[in-house]
Structures are given as structure tokens and as C-alpha cells.
Amino acid sequence: MNILVCIKQVPDAETVFGVSEDGTRVLIPGNAVYRLNRFDEYALEEALLLKDRAGARVHAVSIGSPRVESALRRAMEMGAHAAYRLDPGSGEEPQTIEKARLVAAWAAGREYDLILTGIMSEDSMSCMFAPALAEHLGVSSATAVMVLDVRQEEGMVVAEREIDSSRREVVTLALPAVLAVQSGINRPRYPSLSNVMRAKGQVIETASAARGTGHAAPISRFREVSARREGRILKGSPGEKAAALCDYFHEAGVL
Amino acid sequence: MKRDRHKTILLMTERSEGVNPHALTMELAACARALSPEGRDEITIAWTDPGAQDSMDALSRGTGCRVLVLYGDRPLDYTCEVFTRESAALARELGAGIVIVPHTPRGYDYAPRLAVRLGACCITAIEGVERDGETLRLVRTACFGKISSSIESGDGPLVLTVMPGAFRTDHPSKEAAPVVERRSVSTRMETTGSVSVRSAKGGALDFSNADVIVSAGRGMQKAENVNLVRELSRRFPRPAVGGSRIACDLGWLDYDAQVGITGKAVAPRLYVACGISGALQHVAAIRGSRHIVAINRDPSAAIFKEADAGVVEDAITFIPLLLAEIDSRKGSAP
Ligand SMILES: Cc1cc2nc3c(=O)[nH]c(=O)nc-3n(C[C@H](O)[C@H](O)[C@H](O)COP(=O)(O)OP(=O)(O)OC[C@H]3O[C@@H](n4cnc5c(N)ncnc54)[C@H](O)[C@@H]3O)c2cc1C
Ligand SMILES: Nc1ncnc2c1ncn2[C@@H]1O[C@H](COP(=O)(O)O)[C@@H](O)[C@H]1O
Numbered sequence: 001m002n003i004l005v006c007i008k009q010v011p012d013a014e015t016v017f018g019v020s021e022d023g024t025r026v027l028i029p030g031n032a033v034y035r036l037n038r039f040d041e042y043a044l045e046e047a048l049l050l051k052d053r054a055g056a057r058v059h060a061v062s063i064g065s066p067r068v069e070s071a072l073r074r075a076m077e078m079g080a081h082a083a084y085r086l087d088p089g090s091g092e093e094p095q096t097i098e099k100a101r102l103v104a105a106w107a108a109g110r111e112y113d114l115i116l117t118g119i120m121s122e123d124s125m126s127c128m129f130a131p132a133l134a135e136h137l138g139v140s141s142a143t144a145v146m147v148l149d150v151r152q153e154e155g156m157v158v159a160e161r162e163i164d165s166s167r168r169e170v171v172t173l174a175l176p177a178v179l180a181v182q183s184g185i186n187r188p189r190y191p192s193l194s195n196v197m198r199a200k201g202q203v204i205e206t207a208s209a210a211r212g213t214g215h216a217a218p219i220s221r222f223r224e225v226s227a228r229r230e231g232r233i234l235k236g237s238p239g240e241k242a243a244a245l246c247d248y249f250h251e252a253g254v255l
Numbered sequence: 256m257k258r259d260r261h262k263t264i265l266l267m268t269e270r271s272e273g274v275n276p277h278a279l280t281m282e283l284a285a286c287a288r289a290l291s292p293e294g295r296d297e298i299t300i301a302w303t304d305p306g307a308q309d310s311m312d313a314l315s316r317g318t319g320c321r322v323l324v325l326y327g328d329r330p331l332d333y334t335c336e337v338f339t340r341e342s343a344a345l346a347r348e349l350g351a352g353i354v355i356v357p358h359t360p361r362g363y364d365y366a367p368r369l370a371v372r373l374g375a376c377c378i379t380a381i382e383g384v385e386r387d388g389e390t391l392r393l394v395r396t397a398c399f400g401k402i403s404s405s406i407e408s409g410d411g412p413l414v415l416t417v418m419p420g421a422f423r424t425d426h427p428s429k430e431a432a433p434v435v436e437r438r439s440v441s442t443r444m445e446t447t448g449s450v451s452v453r454s455a456k457g458g459a460l461d462f463s464n465a466d467v468i469v470s471a472g473r474g475m476q477k478a479e480n481v482n483l484v485r486e487l488s489r490r491f492p493r494p495a496v497g498g499s500r501i502a503c504d505l506g507w508l509d510y511d512a513q514v515g516i517t518g519k520a521v522a523p524r525l526y527v528a529c530g531i532s533g534a535l536q537h538v539a540a541i542r543g544s545r546h547i548v549a550i551n552r553d554p555s556a557a558i559f560k561e562a563d564a565g566v567v568e569d570a571i572t573f574i575p576l577l578l579a580e581i582d583s584r585k586g587s588a589p
Contacts, residue, residue, distance in 0.1 A: 135372060
């Protein structure tokens with residue numbers, strides 16, 4: 001069985017994002033820490049569990065600048081056999097649907113039985129990539145997958161989708177399929193020392209991803225999220241803040 | 256988005272256990288009206304439950320929209336395949352310029368496919384519509400909830416998913432006679448086998464009696480540190496301990512303590528978020544709280560936008576100070 005896992009590199013949660021003066025671009029400080037999108041760790045782990053159980057081959061792919069290679073390296077350290085970077089050329093990162101089209105064009109003909117993604121990227125938060133990829137490939141898809149049971153001989157996968165905290169939708173889909181897995185499906189592993197050593201010797205292959213001339217990307221204006229509440233930030237030393245917070249608890253009538 | 260290009264706005268509803276489909280549809284209609292301020296666009300609701308005629312009439316009257324009741328040779332239970340195909344066919348037939356889908360686990364499962372199939376632009380998790388002269392912009396958040404973007408969508412067709420709860424239900428300006436039509440659709444499936452819904456183990460923990468909920472996020476760094484959150488909760492009357500989805504995924508807390516759109520919605524007198532970033536999926540479920548306090552070491556964390564009071568500190572060193580302060584005021588030794 002051949003599995004492709006789509007991964008994204010994102011800036012860390014503690015990054016202080018800015019906005020350019022004209023509001024057209026999000027600014028990320030030069031010293032920002034980048035890491036693997038947390039939701040993609042679950043997709044990788046699910047692929048690696050299938051590898052451990054059934055001997056699947058696991059490939060990882062990411063669209064982005066050379067910077068994303070550290071996320072691909074991490075995927076190999078966790079146990080992926082090979083990693084590919086699709087270079088979108090210079091300029092802004094493509095729109096999600098365009099990225100899905102680029103991955104589809106690259107993956108078509110490579111005979112993946114299963115393509116896994118995270119449910120959402122922590123930075124764009126669009127929850128859009130997996131169904132769009134499946135549509136471009138003309139294969140079945142499911143999102144928010146909490147249980148995944150691949151029955152390769154029967155050419156199908158049974159997926160349990162999260163509807164809410166107390167309901168799951170159980171759906172049987174023909175392979176190949178694209179599945180966006182939800183966090184909590186497994187506990188992502190830490191790279192073992194032997195895999196870290198093995199990954200050191202591996203090369204990340206690069207393919208250029210020719211951009212289409214589809215319709216123009218929508219124009220966005222960015223700004224800091226506006227506050228919903230007073231958001232009074234308590235000032236002073238840590239001890240003074242603790243005292244001020246106690247005062248607040250009294251005001252709120254809970255102490 | 257040039258207004259005059261749109262003739263029809265299609266609202267795709269869903270039949271889903273546990274959600275009130277009428278309430279959600281009213282929100283979609285409110286979003287559609289915000290996108291059609293002059294009321295020139297025809298708004299059509301596609302309804303997938305063969306409801307009684309008078310409830311369909313009421314829906315049409317309550318929203319001022321045409322209702323198309325879709326039915327098949329079997330119930331139109333959700334499948335990605337059928338919903339994508341049939342909504343695409345309907346959108347084409349109606350010449351819909353905008354298709355609006357709720358941002359629910361069913362909605363975001365097929366909306367992007369629908370967009371690709373229609374060659375449309377797709378914008379997900381919309382929280383508002385802004386007007387800027389002639390231009391209408393769609394508002395959503397990104398970057399861990401820190402950045403808001405307002406998006407001008409161009410002239411082409413558009414598929415939107417709308418955050419539940421984001422649009423306040425309003426009422427159509429004119430009372431019109433209800434328009435309800437019925438139409439049969441195909442339920443044929445080629446790549447989908449069986450579909451069913453089963454109940455997962457629901458959490459026993461009940462937050463509804465809690466006056467104060469203290470919650471742990473990934474920022475608590477490790478399982479042992481969640482004890483600080485437990486300790487803090489015990490200083491309050493009628494307390495409970497909650498957590499972000501990540502804190503539960505990490506096994507620090509049981510899943511029945513998860514607060515959020517896929518956990519529990521809470522509305523205590525006081526909610527204290529410790530090491531929680533403030534992602535929409537978490538905060539959407541705490542907004543009913545009377546008071547919200549956030550402790551987070553990142554001054555730009557989105558949770559501060561949701562809080563009445565905030566402390567920018569390392570929670571692991573700050574919470575012990577806070578415990579000592581509370582205890583000294585209570586006159587007992589820490
Ligand atoms: C379909 C879907 C449904 C979801 N449902 C839910 C849900 O029901 N509930 C939910 O919570 N999430 C849900 N999520 C996940 C959500 O998007 C976020 O990923 C999650 O809420 C983040 O959890 P967190 O804030 O604990 O972790 P992070 O986002 O990693 O944030 C950690 C925070 O801790 C801070 N921090 C780090 N160290 C410290 C320290 N020492 N002291 C103080 N602060 C520190 C950081 O600045 C950061 O702000 C859902 C996601 C999807 C896609
Ligand atoms: N640049 C990218 N390269 C590869 N996969 C991606 C990329 N961006 C998003 N994805 C995948 O799509 C999922 C959902 O992302 P999104 O639709 O942006 O919320 C992520 O969890 C990844 O698995």
C-alpha cells in the first residue's frame with residue numbers, strides 16, 4: 001500500500017504576527033520559529049501505524065519554499081520513507097485550492113492508495129485542502145476522521161467522522177481516497193534516534209509545481225483581530241499581577 | 256464582487272442530529288441578506304428533509320426565501336458524494352452566483368469539493384460581511400485567531416461556509432407569501448458504500464453546575480502542571496476543570512473535560528484559560544461566560560481579545576504566586 005501524507009510548515013503559536021501598512025500582507029518576524037502543523041502529526045502517525053501493521057510505504061509532500069524542508073525532514077525522522085517538496089516558484093504561497101490542484105497534478109499517476117492530510121492548518125485555518133485535492137483527483141474523501149480502517153483487499157476504507165462530542169458518522173469509501181484526520185485519532189510518536197540518523201542521509205526531492213492561470217486570487221485585507229471584551233492587561237511585577245487578579249476575582253464575586 | 260452579477264444565492268442546509276436546522280438556516284439567510292443589501296438577489300433554500308408542508312411554509316415566511324424541498328428515493332442522509340453532486344447540479348441550474356453552506360462537520364466536508372467542481376472561489380469559516388462602498392467583503396480569522404482578514408472575492412462564482420452562531424438572525428423586510436417547491440434528486444452512490452451514525456461515548460462531566468471553570472491548554476507544558484490548574488480551581492466555590500482539545504489529546508485530561516465546538520459549550524460565572532491560545536474552535540464555546548480571565552505568556556495571544564482581564568506571564572510560575580495570594584487573603588497558610 002502506498003500512502004501520501006500532505007504536510008504544512010507553520011509559524012509557532014507564539015509568533016507575533018504583524019500587518020503591512022497597506023493591510024495587504026501578514027508580516028512574520030524574521031526570527032519566527034517554524035514547525036510542522038500540529039494537525040499533520042496525526043496524519044503522519046496514522047500513516048506510520050499502517051506502515052507498522054501492514055508494511056505500507058509512506059511518502060510526505062509539502063508545497064513551499066526551501067524553508068519547509070525542515071518539516072519534511074521531521075516527517076522522515078518520524079519514519080516516512082521519502083519526502084518531496086513542490087516548489088511553487090517565487091511569490092506568495094498559492095491559495096489552498098490552487099495548492100490542492102498542484103498536489104493533485106503531481107500525485108496523479110504515482111498510484112497512492114491513500115492520501116492523508118491534517119484537518120486544518122493552524123495558520124490559514126481553512127479546512128479546505130483535502131476535499132479540494134480529492135475533487136481534483138476525482139476520488140472519494142472524508143474529513144474529521146477519528147477512526148480509519150483500511151481494507152485494501154476489498155478496495156475500500158471505513159472511516160469514522162467526528163460530528164460532535166457524542167456522534168460519529170461511519171462511512172465506507174472506495175480506494176483511492178483522501179482523508180483529513182482529526183486530532184486525537186492517535187498519539188503522534190517522537191522520532192527515534194535510529195530514524196533521526198537514517199533521515200540525515202536522505203535527500204528531499206524537489207519538483208517544480210507549475211502554477212495554473214486559474215482565476216485571480218481574491219484580494220484580502222488583514223488586520224489584528226478586534227477585542228470582544230475589555231481585555232484589561234494587568235500590570236506590574238508577577239506578585240502585583242497576582243494581587244490585581246485576586247481583586248478582579250473579588251469584583252467578579254467568585255472569591 | 257460586482258453586485259449585479261448575482262442572480263441567485265443558494266443556501267444549502269443539512270439534516271443533522273442534534274442541530275436545530277431551522278435556526279442554522281435562519282443564520283444562513285441572514286448571511287445571504289448581508290450579501291444582498293439591496294435585496295435584488297433571489298435567495299433559495301435547499302432543504303433536504305421532507306418536512307411537513309406547514310413547517311416549510313413557516314421557513315419560507317420566516318426567511319423571506321424560496322424553499323426547495325429536495326427528496327430522493329430514500330432519505331437524503333448526508334454523504335459527501337451525493338451532496339457535492341446534487342448541490343453542484345442545483346447551483347448550475349439556478350445559475351447561482353453564491354452558494355452558502357454552514358461550516359459544520361458536514362458542510363466543510365463537501366463545500367470545497369463543490370467549489371472545485373463549479374470552478375468557484377471557496378472561502379471558509381466566514382464570521383461576517385463588511386461593506387466598503389460598492390464592495391462587499393467576507394470576514395474570517397486566521398493565524399491562531401490573531402489576524403482577521405476581509406476578503407474581496409472577485410466577480411466569479413463563490414462557495415462560502417459560514418460559522419454557526421456568527422450571523423444574528425434577522426427578519427426579512429417584507430412579509431411575502433411562502434414559496435415552497437419540491438424536487439426529486441438522485442441518491443445514486445458510486446464511490447460511497449454504507450453510511451450510518453453511531454453515538455460515541457458522551458462525557459459524564461457536567462459543566463452546567465459549575466460557577467467557575469479553570470481550563471488548561473497546551474501552554475501548561477506537561478501533565479503534572481495541570482495539577483496547578485486543579486489547585487486553582489479548588490480555591491473557588493462550585494468549581495470544575497476543563498481543557499482545550501489539545502490538552503485532552505495529550506491525555507492530560509479526559510475528553511469529557513474538553514471545552515469547544517467539538518467538546519462542550521460552557522457559560523460559568525468565571526472562566527479562567529491557562530496556556531490556551533484562543534483558537535476559534537475553543538473560544539466560540541466560552542463566549543457565554545460572565546467573566547473571562549486569560550493567563551498566557553504570549554502578549555499577542557488571541558485569548559486576550561476574548562478576556563475581561565489578562566495576565567501575560569508563564570502560567571507555571573504565575574499560578575503558584577496566585578495560589579499564595581488567594582490563600583494569604585483567606586488567612587490560611589498556602
Ligand atoms: C474541526 C475542529 C474542531 C476543534 N474543536 C476544538 C474544541 O472543541 N476545543 C478546543 O479547544 N480546540 C478545538 N480545536 C482545535 C483548535 O483549533 C486549537 O488547535 C486548540 O484549541 C489549541 O489548543 P491550545 O490553545 O491548548 O494549544 P496552542 O494553540 O498550542 O496554544 C498554547 C498556548 O499556550 C501559550 N503558552 C505556552 N507556554 C506557556 C506558559 N508556560 N505559560 C503560559 N502560556 C503558555 C502559548 O502562547 C499559546 O498561546 C478544533 C479544531 C478543529 C479543526
Ligand atoms: N502547503 C501545503 N503543502 C502540503 N499540504 C498542505 C499545505 N497546506 C495545507 N496542506 C494540508 O492541508 C491540510 C488542511 O489545511 P487547510 O485547508 O489550509 O486548513 C493541512 O493539515 C495539510 O495536511
